[in-house]
Ligand SMILES: Cc1cc2nc3c(=O)[nH]c(=O)nc-3n(C[C@H](O)[C@H](O)[C@H](O)COP(=O)(O)O)c2cc1C
Ligand code: SF4
């Protein structure tokens with residue numbers, strides 16, 4: 001859970017943006033880097049980030065638990081974060097959530113036994129005009145239909161099989 | 165430039181006073197004293213950045229200043245708003261303030277366990293006092309109260325997160341009074357909690373002060389011997405030569421025994437000086453201390469309400485409650501028997517022969533742990 | 548056809564990249580500003596333009612800029628608010644994705660005007676693919692001499708950095724944003740002091756919305772007075788509206804604030820009417836925080852006048868019969884939508900997004916969420932509606948930051964205009980789970996002249 005050399009370099013670059021002594025400002029970006037590398041934020045990796053930025057560990061825990069994007073537990077290889085706020089709801093997000101849940105045999109908040117998929121409900125992601133939608137990794141999947149969900153799951157399975 | 169500092173005139177509930185520029189409305193009101201002073205649950209004079217959060221101290225600014233007499237549109241937090249020359253403030257004379265404050269108290273109580281009968285803070289709890297005076301009389305919150313996973317903070321300090329009102333004072337103490345902070349606020353919104361994330365003991369030198377600043381019974385002293393109700397104990401001014409702190413404390417006696425040691429609190433419930441862990445937790449023998457004399461408890465709390473004054477010799481308040489409240493009768497926090505399973509009618513607290521122990525109350529059946537308090541019966545009344 | 552100042556070139560091939568952007572008149576405004584204008588003059592020009600903040604509050608931008616403190620030897624900062632998390636709002640994303648150089652250009656001019664040598668774009672964490680687009684634009688601008696040291700030989704240095712949030716609507720509130728940028732929890736600060744005096748790292752700071760900063764480009768290009776002539780009254784220039792909900796053509800539209808709400812909804816140029824041939828029931832015209840309006844009050848004011856898509860007209864009648872332009876998140880509900888359910892999802896949203904610092908918001912949003920859930924699932928009682936009203940009333944105005952108000956207003960407006968629907972839920976516990984429920988307040992579409 002220590003950073004790779006490239007990521008350490010990146011951390012240095014980020015810290016250099018801020019005035020001396022304000023390296024705490026790098027905390028959110030550095031936690032993103034850590035999550036990119038590890039998939040989630042373990043106590044060890046947060047303690048490592050704390051030492052890297054000369055912070056008390058509690059300062060890191062406070063921040064990591066405040067923001068919803070940080071995973072404090074391991075998650076599936078593919079995380080489906082489906083929006084359920086008003087504009088998405090009136091365009092059928094509830095049905096999409098139920099459909100994904102049925103199809104994968106999990107409830108929101110759960111991960112499939114094979115560790116491939118996590119289903120999560122989230123609040124508005126700024127794609128209300130393209131509803132229903134979900135975030136998958138770095139990107140948005142918009143205008144979701146059951147067919148589209150099928151295709152996405154299919155593709156994930158194929159990719160996972162190929163990478164193994 | 166003249167050396168003389170210009171004082172600002174401020175009028176609060178019709179009483180005018182002159183204060184230094186930079187004084188907050190709350191502190192100006194405290195200089196006047198009495199009913200004019202808004203209640204403050206999160207502000208703490210000795211803690212930088214404290215205040216602004218609980219919103220119990222909201223007041224109406226009827227005129228911003230002599231230069232700009234326009235009223236402020238919103239109620240303001242008196243603990244974080246500085247006075248201007250000629251400012252006119254309404255506290256208890258403002259219907260808006262009273263209504264908002266009743267709302268704030270209700271918000272603070274909807275998720276509070278109201279487990280006063282088993283809470284060490286009962287009798288010296290700011291929330292209990294607050295709800296006496298400002299609370300509505302019935303709970304309108306028809307849902308299960310919030311609960312938290314229990315955290316262990318080590319041998320000295322007990323955390324009951326369900327009682328916490330998120331005043332942040334204990335976080336500021338750790339930041340500003342101790343050399344290392346290991347606890348903080350985790351999660352956000354209604355899930356926010358005081359915790360350490362992974363189990364860690366709070367044990368650095370001055371951390372015990374979090375107990376004194378906590379306005380409720382969320383952080384209490386685990387070394388408080390016998391768990392006596394505070395109103396059975398008698399606070400005494402005492403001091404010792406301490407290399408770490410001022411060594412000036414209140415020692416709380418029952419008979420010849422020191423049950424606990426706290427900082428000395430002023431009339432606003434704030435400590436006069438921080439004390440170290442050693443004085444607080446380790447020095448429980450009468451021989452550790454030089455006794456100065458009885459401490460004055462000058463608050464309208466049950467400690468000084470006279471219930472027990474005859475027995476333990478605390479100072480009686482100067483005026484009767486009804487007078488302080490201008491003829492209004494206090495809104496009783498609750499009729500304890502109607503809301504509490506641990507405190508059935510047949511159990512009369514004041515009739516107990518000695519200090520009331522938590523063992524005097526029935527245990528929770530399922531876990532044998534904390535007694536159940538709020539039940540179906542309580543639906544009609546809150547505090 | 549309305550005037551377009553921001554999206555006029557969005558359909559040009561390759562406009563996302565420097566070459567096409569430059570060839571089509573890009574960076575002319577930077578050239579003009581840095582070479583021919585002083586910072587004070589730019590602030591004046593922005594004042595003259597009447598440009599108002601596009602982030603929601605509509606505060607005059609030039610005036611805001613003139614408040615920035617200039618203590619000797621203390622650096623100042625400009626921070627671009629790209630947190631865009633208000634439900635219904637997705638216009639900033641569109642600008643950044645398709646016209647990144649327009650934002651960078653606006654940022655350079657504004658940084659020069661405010662004296663910010665280090666400027667930050669704080670973008671919501673979920674827009675994870677956009678920082679790369681922006682960083683590429685920044686790199687291109689720098690390679691071509693628009694950023695970096697001694698820009699255009701003026702002696703002005705400027706760097707722009709993109710920093711991601713990590714999932715918190717509250718970080719759109721400017722002081723929470725600054726806390727977050729400092730690596731802390733997104734707890735709004737207690738004001739005063741205001742950011743203009745003590746902002747990022749206690750330095751004087753201005754926080755502006757993405758669209759506001761992009762709009763500085765046309766203001767400089769055409770001059771403040773010409774900009775002010777577009778639009779109407781104090782609603783000058785153009786505004787991006789992100790339209791969503793039950794309409795035929797959801798998306799981001801640039802309007803010049805002279806068109807009527809009715810035209811915006813029904814004209815083919817914009818929303819293209821209600822989807823599936825249904826009828827309009829209600830609309831939240833300015834992002835989830837602003838009051839919902841039933842169709843009749845949406846299309847016409849209480850006085851019976853046509854309602855227009857601008858700051859003044861949308862707020863005509865106050866909260867009793869009006870709403871707000873807000874952030875321009877335009878959410879349309881058709882006749883089959885249930886206002887109670889929609890309001891419930893918003894209450895749940897605000898509960899989820901409360902930072903938890905102050906008691907009325909922390910406890911009040913939780914309470915409203917729970918009551919609304921009960922009503923929505925047929926477990927509510929009549930008195931719950933009054934209780935809900937009372938709870939929102941006691942949150943509003945009593946909190947540290949406006950999130951408390953933002954949570955209270957939608958609930959208040961829903962009860963104010965759709966109380967019958969709440970009562971129906973209470974009276975028909977079995978039925979309200981079965982079907983969506985549109986009862987009252989239909990307004991038949993009125994013919995639109997195009
Ligand atoms: C809860 C809350 C969320 C906000 N979210 C945003 C946001 O996502 N984007 C934004 O530009 N402004 C947002 N604002 C408004 C900002 O506080 C601030 O007024 C704005 O960035 C100022 O920019 P402007 O003057 O250019 O509009 C929000 C305000 C509040 C209270
Ligand atoms: S534990 Fe006590 S001091 Fe700490 S935040 Fe909660 S109420 Fe305040």
Ligand code: SF4
Nearest residue numbers: 902904905908946948
């Ligand atoms: S109003 Fe809500 S979001 Fe704003 S400071 Fe208070 S608790 Fe936090």
Ligand code: FES
Nearest residue numbers: 083088125127128
């Ligand atoms: S409501 Fe789902 S993206 Fe906005």
Ligand code: FES
Nearest residue numbers: 216218219221243
């Ligand atoms: S004491 Fe002022 S807000 Fe808490």
